[in-house]
Amino acid sequence: MSDLYLSRIRNWFLSSPPAEWALKGLRETLIGAxxxxxxxxxxxxxxxxxxxxxxxxxxxxxxxHHLGFEALARVLEICYKCGVEVVTVYAFSIENFxxxxxxxxxxxxxxxxxxxxLIQHGEVLERYGASVRVLGERDLLSDxxxxxxxxxxxxxxxxxxxxxNICFPYTSREEMTTAIRSTVEEYSxxxxxxxxxxxxxxxxxxxxxxxxxxxxxxxxxxxxSGQEPTHNPTESDDNxxxxxxxxxxxPDSPGRVSKHGSNNVTIYPNxxxxxxxxxxxxxxxxxCPPLDVFVRTSGVERLSDFMLWQCHxxxxxxxxxCFWPEFxxxxxxxxxxxxxxxxxxKAMEERPRQRVKTA
Amino acid sequence: xxxPRDIETYRRDEKLGHKLLTPEERIRLLKPYLPxxxxxPSEQANxxxxxxxxxxxxxxxxxxxxxxxxxxIVHAIFSLYIRIRRAYHQxxxxxxxxxxxxxxxxxxxxxxxxxLRRLPKHLSVILxxxxxxxxxxGLAKLIEEASDIAAWCASARIPQLSIYExxxxxxxxxxxxxxxxxxxxxxxxxxxxxxxxxxxxxxPSIETAQTLAASRIENDGLKHLSVMILSAExxxxxxxxxxxxxxxxxxxxxxxxxxxxxxLVDAELSExxxxxxxxxxxxxxxxxxxxxxxxxxRLTEISHVQDNEGVNYQVFYRGLLKxxxxxxxxxx
Numbered sequence: 001m002s003d004l005y006l007s008r009i010r011n012w013f014l015s016s017p018p019a020e021w022a023l024k025g026l027r028e029t030l031i032g033a034x035x036x037x038x039x040x041x042x043x044x045x046x047x048x049x050x051x052x053x054x055x056x057x058x059x060x061x062x063x064x065h066h067l068g069f070e071a072l073a074r075v076l077e078i079c080y081k082c083g084v085e086v087v088t089v090y091a092f093s094i095e096n097f098x099x100x101x102x103x104x105x106x107x108x109x110x111x112x113x114x115x116x117x118l119i120q121h122g123e124v125l126e127r128y129g130a131s132v133r134v135l136g137e138r139d140l141l142s143d144x145x146x147x148x149x150x151x152x153x154x155x156x157x158x159x160x161x162x163x164x165n166i167c168f169p170y171t172s173r174e175e176m177t178t179a180i181r182s183t184v185e186e187y188s189x190x191x192x193x194x195x196x197x198x199x200x201x202x203x204x205x206x207x208x209x210x211x212x213x214x215x216x217x218x219x220x221x222x223x224x225s226g227q228e229p230t231h232n233p234t235e236s237d238d239n240x241x242x243x244x245x246x247x248x249x250x251p252d253s254p255g256r257v258s259k260h261g262s263n264n265v266t267i268y269p270n271x272x273x274x275x276x277x278x279x280x281x282x283x284x285x286x287x288c289p290p291l292d293v294f295v296r297t298s299g300v301e302r303l304s305d306f307m308l309w310q311c312h313x314x315x316x317x318x319x320x321x322c323f324w325p326e327f328x329x330x331x332x333x334x335x336x337x338x339x340x341x342x343x344x345x346k347a348m349e350e351r352p353r354q355r356v357k358t359a
Numbered sequence: 360x361x362x363p364r365d366i367e368t369y370r371r372d373e374k375l376g377h378k379l380l381t382p383e384e385r386i387r388l389l390k391p392y393l394p395x396x397x398x399x400p401s402e403q404a405n406x407x408x409x410x411x412x413x414x415x416x417x418x419x420x421x422x423x424x425x426x427x428x429x430x431x432i433v434h435a436i437f438s439l440y441i442r443i444r445r446a447y448h449q450x451x452x453x454x455x456x457x458x459x460x461x462x463x464x465x466x467x468x469x470x471x472x473x474x475l476r477r478l479p480k481h482l483s484v485i486l487x488x489x490x491x492x493x494x495x496x497g498l499a500k501l502i503e504e505a506s507d508i509a510a511w512c513a514s515a516r517i518p519q520l521s522i523y524e525x526x527x528x529x530x531x532x533x534x535x536x537x538x539x540x541x542x543x544x545x546x547x548x549x550x551x552x553x554x555x556x557x558x559x560x561x562x563p564s565i566e567t568a569q570t571l572a573a574s575r576i577e578n579d580g581l582k583h584l585s586v587m588i589l590s591a592e593x594x595x596x597x598x599x600x601x602x603x604x605x606x607x608x609x610x611x612x613x614x615x616x617x618x619x620x621x622x623l624v625d626a627e628l629s630e631x632x633x634x635x636x637x638x639x640x641x642x643x644x645x646x647x648x649x650x651x652x653x654x655x656x657r658l659t660e661i662s663h664v665q666d667n668e669g670v671n672y673q674v675f676y677r678g679l680l681k682x683x684x685x686x687x688x689x690x691x
Contacts, residue, residue, distance in 0.1 A: 033429035181619045187606040271606040276595045301661045308653040317646040337437045
C-alpha cells in the first residue's frame with residue numbers, strides 16, 4: 001500500500017512545474033555536454049520487449065507496441081539533439097509474419113497510421129532536414145501499406161541532414177543476398193561502350209585474327225550454338241581463357257569478351273574487381289556511415305538477423321536489460337558515455353603506437 | 360519529459376484514429392518540445408541573423424563553457440565508475456574462478472553442466488592475439504588458450520568447437536595446435552581421451568588415430584571433438600569470393616540472377632566455411648565482433664562477461680548457463 005502512495009506522490013512531485021523545469025534543464029545540459037565529445041554517426045536499435053512489457057504491466061500487446069512507438073519518438077529526439085546522423089531501427093522482421101494474424105495486422109495498421117502522420121507534417125521534417133527511409137523486402141507488404149511507405153519516402157527524400165532507416169520487413173540475410181544478386185546483375189550487364197575513336201570490336205577482332213584459324217573455327221561454332229558455348233568446349237574455353245589473359249594485363253579493363261554473334265561483342269566488367277566495398281554499395285544502407293553503436297533492449301543477447309554485415313567489425317554492441325517502452329535518456333546516456341570513453345581510449349592507444357612505429 | 364497532460368491528449372487522439380486533432384493542432388502540441396531548427400544557408404547569409412549571432416555570442420560562449428565543464432565532470436564521474444566496476448568485477452571473477460575451478464577433471468566440469476536445460480552443439484569463441492607480446496609468446500599463449508577451451512568443451516561433451524582469431528596466426532600452425540590440444544586432453548582425460556580433428560576452411564583436417572581413441576572410451580563420454588580454426592578471411596572475404604564466383608558463372612551464362620537465393624548462399628557458405636554456431640563466447644571486456652563471419656552469426660547467442668580480461672573457465676561456464684536460460688522465439 002505504501003509503495004503505491006509513494007509512487008503517486010513521486011509522480012505528482014515530478015510533474016510539478018519546478019521539478020519539470022529542473023529535469024528539463026538537466027536533460028538539456030547533459031545532451032549539450034555529451035555533444036562536446038565524439039558522437040556516433042550511425043546508431044542501430046532493436047526495439048525488443050514490447051510484448052513482454054505489455055504482459056508484465058497487464059495491458060494489451062498492441063498497447064505495448066504503441067508505447068514502443070512513443071519510446072522511439074523520445075529516442076529520436078535525443079539522437080537528433082546529440083547530432084547522430086543516421087538512426088536505424090528494427091521495426092519488423094520477415095520472421096515476424098509468423099505471428100498471429102491480428103497482431104501482424106495491428107502492426108501494419110500502426111505503421112500505416114504513423115507514416116500517414118509523418119506525411120502530414122512534411123514541412124516540419126523539411127525544416128529539420130530529416131528524411132525517412134524504409135528498408136527491407138517490399139514485396140511482402142500489402143499494397144495499401146506499400147503506397148503509404150512510398151509516399152512517405154518520396155516526401156522526405158530531399159532532406160539531407162539526418163536519416164531514419166525503418167527496417168520493415170527486414171532480414172539481414174535477405175539484404176546480403178539481394179546485395180549479392182544486384183552485384184552479380186551489375187557485373188553481368190555489358191558495360192556501355194565508351195565513345196572513344198577506337199572501336200573495341202575492331203581491336204578485339206584484330207587480336208582474335210592474330211591468333212590464327214583456331215579462333216575463326218570457334219567463332220563460327222559459337223555463333224551457331226547461340227548463347228551456350230557447349231560445342232568445342234576445350235577450344236572455346238581455351239579461347240576465352242587466352243582472351244582473358246590478354247585483357248587482364250590491365251585489371252580495371254573489361255575482362256571477359258563473349259561472342260553472341262559474329263558482329264556483336266559484349267564486354268563484361270571484370271569479376272575480379274568485386275570487393276567488400278562493392279557489396280557494401282549494394283546494401284540497403286549503402287550511403288550511410290558505418291555502424292558505430294548497436295543497442296538491443298530486453299536482455300536478449302543475439303543479433304537475430306539484423307545488420308549482420310554492418311556490425312561485423314568495429315561496432316560496439318550493447319545489450320540492455322530494460323524493455324524497449326522504458327528506454328529513454330537515462331538508459332541511453334551510459335551507452336553513449338561508454339562509447340565516448342572507448343573512443344578516447346582508442347585514440348590514446350593509437351598515439352603511442354604511432355610514436356613507437358615512427359621511432 | 361513530455362508533460363503528462365500532453366501525453367494524455369496525444370493518446371486520446373491516437374485512440375480515435377488521429378481524428379481528434381488536426382495536423383495544425385498536433386504541431387502546436389509538439390511545438391514546445393521540438394529542438395531549434397538548424398539555420399538554412401540562405402538565412403545564415405542574412406545580415407539580421409549575423410547581428411543576432413553577435414548579440415547572443417556571449418551567451419553562447421558561456422553556454423559552451425558550461426557544457427564543457429559538465430562534460431568533463433560527467434566523464435570524470437564515469438571513469439571513476441568504470442574503475443570501480445572493473446575492480447569489483449575483478450574481485451568477483453577471482454572469487455568465482457576459485458570456486459568454479461575445473462581442477463583439470465572432466466567429471467567435475469561435466470557435473471557443472473549436466474543439469475542445464477540444453478547445451479550448445481556448436482560452440483564458438485573469439486580469441487585475440489596479444490600483439491604487444493615479444494617473439495613467439497603471443498602465439499604460444501594463443502595455443503595454450505585454445506587447448507584449454509578444447510579441453511573444457513570435450514569435458515562438457517560439446518561436439519563441435521570453432522575458434523576465430525582475426526589475424527590468422529593460429530591457422531598457420533595447425534599441426535602444433537593439434538599436438539598441444541592432444542596433450543592437454545590427455546592430461547585431462549587420461550586413458551579415455553576423445554579424438555580431436557582440427558581443420559580450417561579449405562585445408563585438410565588433422566585427426567588423431569581414430570581407432571585407438573574410439574576403442575579406449577568406456578563410458579558415454581564424448582568420442583570426438585571437431586575443431587575449426589577461422590580467421591578474418593573467412594568472414595566478409597569469403598562472401599566476396601562467393602559473389603565473384605557467382606558473377607563469373609552468370610557472365611558465362613551458367614546461372615541466372617534469379618537463382619541466387621538465401622538457401623543457395625547459405626548452403627555454399629556452410630559448406631565451405633562452417634555452419635551456424637549456437638553460442639559465441641567473447642573473452643574481452645566488451646562486445647565487438649572483430650571481423651567474425653557475418654553470415655553465420657545470425658541467431659547465435661553472444662555471451663561475454665563485463666570487464667573480463669583473458670580466457671578463464673568461469674566465462675565458459677557462465678556462457679553455458681546463459682545459453683541454457685535463453686529463449687528462442689523464432690520471430691513469433
